[in-house]
Amino acid sequence: MANKPEKLIALFEELADKLNIKLLQDKGDFTGGSCLVEDENFIVVNKRKPVEQRLKILAQEFRKKDLSDIYIVPVLREFIEKSQFQSK
DSSP: OOSOHHHHHHHHHHHHHHTTEEEEEEOSSOOEEEEEETTEEEEEEETTSOHHHHHHHHHHHHHTSOOTTSOOOHHHHHHHHHHGGGOO
């Protein structure tokens, strides 16, 4: 893929905004994932992890959402769909 990982992170941030999901990137002893706190959706990503791993977590979490009616930049949609086949 020609796109830089940082660009994909930015596209995930825009998608999170569209879906009213708070995307938190922080450091700590965790892998990352999604959670619900007081009716607010969050996806937490560990900044200490390699960018490829952070992107994988984001793709996994957004794949769980219904994205069929949401416009997603084609390169990001392709990344999300391809990541499904790269899982264990």
